[in-house]
Every structure is written in structure tokens, then in C-alpha cells.
């Protein structure tokens with residue numbers, strides 16, 4: 001297993017990866033260095049078990065990525081919003097993938113009680129969701145409740161993105177842009193489309 005890897009081991013692994021990649025495709029790094037033109041923006045959880053490229057089978061250069069705890073799109077988050085702006089306005093991605101996952105530690109923490117300091121602020125949208133959607137959560141508890149909130153959180157964040165000035169402006173000027181809400185299962189590695197896709201008509 002990888003439990004005793006050190007950072008020096010990682011540099012060694014990197015050297016080998018670079019070598020084998022160049023053996024397989026001598027032009028690979030030259031092409032990427034010249035330009036990135038990803039079609040997708042992935043916004044997902046920071047959880048180490050949910051690595052964007054690997055899960056959807058994409059190579060370097062094929063997906064622009066932003067990750068934070070519990071894949072939340074705070075409208076005031078200048079980090080996420082500048083990623084979104086660059087992806088939509090400059091890279092002109094055609095699809096945004098907002099990807100949550102079942103068993104999310106951030107969702108669990110938010111529902112388990114008060115957290116210290118900044119995490120408490122960060123995860124407030126999750127608790128707000130539970131208050132707002134209480135009627136739809138009747139009878140659910142424990143893991144079932146958390147998993148349902150993981151799904152609702154994805155739908156909510158898709159809505160936040162769709163209402164952002166960046167996305168609204170893109171749609172107004174006729175740019176093709178879809179925003180999908182997906183959820184990933186840690187149990188079997190399968191992504192489910194939650195059917196909450198937004199486009200300029202919705």
C-alpha cells in the first residue's frame with residue numbers, strides 16, 4: 001500500500017511517469033505546453049477518494065478542475081468564481097460538471113453539530129439546505145439523511161452556478177453551456193446523473 005510513501009517517493013514516481021508518458025507519446029508535453037483547450041469544468045469535493053481526471057478517464061489537458069470541501073458554490077467565493085469565469089469566458093468550456101459524492105465528510109460534519117471557526121462558516125449552506133428542505137427529509141436519518149442531503153446539495157449548487165452573473169452572461173450572448181449535477185458513489189466508483197442539468201432555456 002501507499003501508507004509509507006514520502007514526498008521524495010512522489011518525485012521519483014513523477015520522474016517515471018514523465019518518462020513513460022514521453023515514451024508512449026513523444027509530443028504529449030509539447031502539445032499541452034502550447035495550449036489547454038478542455039471542454040469540461042469539474043467542480044467537486046476535495047475528498048482524496050474523488051479525483052476528477054481518473055474517475056472520468058480524462059488525461060491532462062482535458063478537464064479544468066476546482067475542488068473544495070463538499071463541492072459548495074458560495075456566490076462570494078472569489079476562488080471558485082474566478083475559476084468559473086476563466087473556464088466559461090476564456091477556455092469556453094461547453095459543460096460544467098458539479099459533482100458531489102455519497103458519504104461526504106463535510107456533509108456529515110455539517111449535520112453533526114457545530115464546527116470550529118471557518119469550517120462552520122463554509123458548511124453553513126449544507127445546514128441551510130436541511131432547514132429549507134425539511135419537508136422532503138421527513139423519515140430519513142443517519143446515512144440515508146446525509147446521502148439525500150448530498151444529492152440536494154448538488155442540485156442546489158447547480159442552481160447557484162446557473163444564477164451566477166458569469167453563466168447568465170454567457171447564455172445571454174448565445175454561448176452553449178450545460179451545467180450538470182452528478183453524484184459519485186465511493187462504494188462502486190459509479191457516477192449518477194441527478195437529472196438537474198441547466199442550459200440557457202431552463
Ligand code: CO
Nearest residue numbers: 045047104105
Ligand atoms: Co466530500
